[in-house]
Amino acid sequence: MSTTPPIAMVEQTVATAGIAEGRGRNRTTKIRGHRAGFWVYIGLGVVIVSAVFPYYWSFLIGSGDSTTINDPNMSWIPGGNFIANALSVVNDPAVNFWPALWNSIYSSTLIAAAVVVTSTLAGWAFAKLRFRGSKALLIFVVATMAVPMQLGVVPLYILFADLGWTGQIGAIIIPALTSAFGVFWMTQYLQQSVPDELIEAARVDGASMMRTFWVVGVTAARPAAAMLFLFTFVGAWNNFFWPFIVLDRQSPTLPVALSLLQSNYFVDYSIVLAGVLLSTIPLLILFAFAGKQLVSGIMAGAVKG
Amino acid sequence: MTSTATRPAASGPADRPSPERQPRVISFSHRVSKWDLKFSPYLYISPFFIVFAIVGLFPIAYTAVISFQNWDLVRNSGEFVGFDQYIWILQNPQFWTALRNTFSIFLLSTVPQLILAVFIAAMLDRNIRSKTFWRMGVLLPYVMAPVAVALIFSNMFGDNHGLVNNILTDIGLQPIPWHKDPFWSHVAIATMVNFRWTGYNALILLAAMQAIPRDYYEAATVDGAGAFRQFTAITVPSLRPTLIFVIITSTIGGLQIFDEPRMYDNTGEGGAAQQWLTITLFLYNIGWREWNFGRAAALAWILFLIILVIGLISLAVTRRLVRDEGGRGVTAPRRKGFRR
Numbered sequence: 001m002s003t004t005p006p007i008a009m010v011e012q013t014v015a016t017a018g019i020a021e022g023r024g025r026n027r028t029t030k031i032r033g034h035r036a037g038f039w040v041y042i043g044l045g046v047v048i049v050s051a052v053f054p055y056y057w058s059f060l061i062g063s064g065d066s067t068t069i070n071d072p073n074m075s076w077i078p079g080g081n082f083i084a085n086a087l088s089v090v091n092d093p094a095v096n097f098w099p100a101l102w103n104s105i106y107s108s109t110l111i112a113a114a115v116v117v118t119s120t121l122a123g124w125a126f127a128k129l130r131f132r133g134s135k136a137l138l139i140f141v142v143a144t145m146a147v148p149m150q151l152g153v154v155p156l157y158i159l160f161a162d163l164g165w166t167g168q169i170g171a172i173i174i175p176a177l178t179s180a181f182g183v184f185w186m187t188q189y190l191q192q193s194v195p196d197e198l199i200e201a202a203r204v205d206g207a208s209m210m211r212t213f214w215v216v217g218v219t220a221a222r223p224a225a226a227m228l229f230l231f232t233f234v235g236a237w238n239n240f241f242w243p244f245i246v247l248d249r250q251s252p253t254l255p256v257a258l259s260l261l262q263s264n265y266f267v268d269y270s271i272v273l274a275g276v277l278l279s280t281i282p283l284l285i286l287f288a289f290a291g292k293q294l295v296s297g298i299m300a301g302a303v304k305g
Numbered sequence: 306m307t308s309t310a311t312r313p314a315a316s317g318p319a320d321r322p323s324p325e326r327q328p329r330v331i332s333f334s335h336r337v338s339k340w341d342l343k344f345s346p347y348l349y350i351s352p353f354f355i356v357f358a359i360v361g362l363f364p365i366a367y368t369a370v371i372s373f374q375n376w377d378l379v380r381n382s383g384e385f386v387g388f389d390q391y392i393w394i395l396q397n398p399q400f401w402t403a404l405r406n407t408f409s410i411f412l413l414s415t416v417p418q419l420i421l422a423v424f425i426a427a428m429l430d431r432n433i434r435s436k437t438f439w440r441m442g443v444l445l446p447y448v449m450a451p452v453a454v455a456l457i458f459s460n461m462f463g464d465n466h467g468l469v470n471n472i473l474t475d476i477g478l479q480p481i482p483w484h485k486d487p488f489w490s491h492v493a494i495a496t497m498v499n500f501r502w503t504g505y506n507a508l509i510l511l512a513a514m515q516a517i518p519r520d521y522y523e524a525a526t527v528d529g530a531g532a533f534r535q536f537t538a539i540t541v542p543s544l545r546p547t548l549i550f551v552i553i554t555s556t557i558g559g560l561q562i563f564d565e566p567r568m569y570d571n572t573g574e575g576g577a578a579q580q581w582l583t584i585t586l587f588l589y590n591i592g593w594r595e596w597n598f599g600r601a602a603a604l605a606w607i608l609f610l611i612i613l614v615i616g617l618i619s620l621a622v623t624r625r626l627v628r629d630e631g632g633r634g635v636t637a638p639r640r641k642g643f644r645r
Contacts, residue, residue, distance in 0.1 A: 040428050040431050040433060041433070043424075043425075043428050044425075044428050044429070044433070044439050044442075044443075047425055047428075047442070047443055047504070048439070048442040048443070048445075050500075051442060051443060051445045051446050051500075051504060052442075052445065054446070054449075054454070054457045054458070054461075054500065055445075055449075057457060057460075057461060057468065058457050058460075061460065069460065069463075069466055117352070118352045118353045118356065119353070121349040121350070121352055121353065122349060122350045122352070122353040122354075124349055125345075125346040125347075125349035125350045126350070129345065129346040129349070130346070131343075131346035131347060134346070137350070137354075144357075144361065146557055146612070146613070146616065147361075147365065147609065148557070148560075148561050148605075148608060148609060148612060149561070150561060150585055150588055150605045150608055150609075151364070151365050151368055151605050151606070151608075151609050152360070152361065152364030152365055152368060153364075153592070153605070154364075154367075154368055154371055154592060154598050154601050154602045154605065155363070155364035155367035155368055155371065155602075156360065156364050157592075157598075158371075158381070158598065159364070161381075162381065174360060175360040175361075177356050177360070178352075178353050178356045178357050178360075178361070180357070180361075183353055208338075208341055209341045209342065209345035210341075210345070213345075213349070234447075234448060237450070238449075238450040238451060238452075240450070240451060240452050240563070240564045240567075241563050241564065241585070241589075244567075245589070245592075245593060254450070255450045255451075255452040255453070255564075258450070258452050258453060258456060259452055259567070259568060259573075261456075262456060262568065262571050263571055263573070267571055269460050272456055272460070273456065273457065273460065276453045276456050276457060279450070279453060280448070280449050280450070280453055283448040283449070283450075284448065286448070287441075287444075287445065287448045291441040291444065291445075292437060292441065294444060294447070294448075295437070295440045295441055295444055295508060298444070298505060298508040298509055298512070299508055299509070299511065299512035300512070301509070301512075
C-alpha cells in the first residue's frame with residue numbers, strides 16, 4: 001500500500017513531538033530563587049507527616065485488639081494482630097470481602113476503559129473535526145459538569161428496579177460509562193497536541209477519517225488517555241453515594257462493604273480499621289506505580305487550556 | 306484507501322451520469338470522502354451522547370417530573386400534586402438544619418483548605434530537593450476512599466476514648482463533645498474533607514504558580530520588595546483564575562457532601578438531633594429510608610438550585626476579593642472535576 005510509509009512517518013512525528021514537548025517543559029520549569037531554606041523542609045515535613053499519620057493510626061489500631069482503642073496508655077508501636085484482624089474482615093459473612101474486591105476491580109476497570117474510549121472519540125471530533133453544532137454541543141457538555149449526581153439518582157433507581165438490576169454491579173457501571181469531564185479533557189488535549197497540518201497531510205495521503213483518527217488521533221491522545229484512565233479509575237473505586245443506594249450486601253463494592261463493617265451495633269474498631277487499610281492497599285499499590293502520573297495529571301489539568 | 310469506506314453515497318443528489326470514465330472515478334471517490342468527512346464527526350460523538358442521553362439527561366428531566374408527583378412505589382407511578390413536595394421540604398425544619406449544617410461544613414472545609422493549599426503550594430514552588438517525593442507525599446491522602454477516611458477520623462474524634470480527646474485531657478484541657486455538639490461535629494467532618502483534598506488543590510495551585518513569569522519577581526526584588534510582599538503582590542493576584550476555579554469546584558463538591566457525614570457514626574442518620582445532617586444525607590433518608598421518591602426528587606432539584614446560586618455567589622466574591630492586577634499572561638484555569 002502506497003499510503004503506508006507516510007502514515008507511519010506521521011505516527012512517528014506525533015510520538016516524538018509529544019515526547020519532545022514533555023521534555024522541553026521539564027527543562028524550562030522555573031526554578032525560583034536559591035536553594036530552599038531549612039524551614040521549607042520543616043513545613044513540608046509537617047504536611048507529609050499529617051498525610052501519612054491517619055494511615056499509620058489505622059495500622060496501629062488495626063493491629064491491636066478490641067481493647068486497644070480504649071487503652072489510655074496505648075503503645076505507639078503496632079501490635080501483632082493485624083493479620084488476624086484482616087482475616088476476620090475477610091471471613092466476615094456480612095461483609096463479603098472477596099466479591100467486593102472483585103466488584104471494585106471489575107467495575108472500576110470497565111468504567112475507566114469505557115470513559116477513555118467514549119471521551120477520546122468525542123474529544124477528537126470536538127477538537128479537530130468541523131461539523132455543524134460542534135460549539136454549542138461542547139458548551140452543553142461543559143455545562144453539565146456542574147450538575148450534581150443527586151439530580152439523577154431517583155429516576156435511575158426506579159429504572160434499575162424496573163429492570164431488576166438493583167443489587168447488581170451493572171447498575172453502577174452503566175451510568176458511569178461516559179464522563180462530560182473526560183470529553184472536555186480530551187478535547188483540550190487534542191486541540192493543543194495535534195497540529196492541523198498533520199491531519200491534512202494524512203488526508204492528502206488518502207487516509208479515511210477513521211484511519212486518520214486511529215493513526216494521528218489515538219497516537220497523540222495516549223498520554224492524556226492514560227491519565228484520564230487513572231483518574232476515572234480512582235474516582236470509580238472510591239465512589240460511594242450511588243453504589244451505596246443501589247447495591248446490597250450480597251454484592252457490594254469495597255466502600256459499600258466498609259460501610260457495613262461499621263453498621264454493626266457493637267463496633268470493634270480494631271477490625272474496622274484493619275478493614276479500612278485492607279481495602280486501601282490496592283490503591284496504595286496503584287499510587288506507588290502511578291503516583292507520578294497522578295501528580296503531573298493534576299498539574300497539567302490546571303495549567304493548560 | 307477508498308476501499309475502507311463501504312457504503313458510497315448512492316442517495317446523493319449528485320449521482321449524475323458522466324460520459325467520461327476518468328472524471329467519474331475521481332468524482333466517486335471524492336464523494337465517498339466527502340460523505341466520510343461530513344458524517345464521521347457525528348459517528349464519533351454518538352457513543353458519548355447516546356449513553357449520556359439515557360443515563361444523564363433523561364434522569365434529570367424525569368427527576369423534575371417526579372418532584373411534582375406523589376410517587377407510589379407499589380404501582381411504580383405517581384399522581385400529580387403540583388408544588389406540594391417542594392412546600393413540604395421547605396416547611397420541614399430538618400431541611401433548614403441540613404442546609405445550615407451543609408454550609409457550616411462547607412465553609413469549615415473550603416476556607417482553611419484553600420489557605421493551607423496556597424501555603425503548601427508556595428513551599429513546593431521553592432527550589433527544593435527531590436520534588437517528586439514531596440509532590441507525591443502531599444497527594445497521598447487523595448487515593449484513600451472518603452468512606453475509609455471517615456472511618457479513621459470518626460475513630461480519632463471519638464467522644465470518650467478518641468485520640469484527639471485523649472491528647473486534650475493529657476495536656477490538661479477539657480475533652481470536646483465531637484458528636485454531641487453541632488459545631489464540633491462539623492469541624493471533625495470538615496477535617497476529613499481537608500485531609501483528602503488539601504494536597505490535591507495545592508498541586509493545582511503549584512502548577513499555576515510555576516506559570517508566573519520569573520521576571521516579575523526579579524523586577525520586584527530590584528524594586529526592594531521582600532518575600533512576603535512579593536507573595537501578596539505577585540503570587541496571589543496571579544493565582545486568581547486558578548483560585549476561582551478551585552473555589553467553584555470545591556463549592557460544587559462541598560455542597561453535595563454525603564460520605565463523611567454518613568460514616569460519622571454507626572447509625573448514619575446524621576446525629577440524634579440532626580447535628581451533622583447534610584442535604585444529601587437528608588435526601589438519602591427521605592428517598593431510601595422513608596421511601597418517598599417525590600420528596601427526594603424535589604429536594605434534589607432544590608439542592609441543584611442552591612449549588613447554582615452559591616456557585617455564582619462564590620464566583621462574584623472571589624473576583625472581588627482577589628484583585629485583578631491586569632494581564633499577567635497566566636493561562637486560564639481549566640475545569641478539573643474528579644471531586645465527589
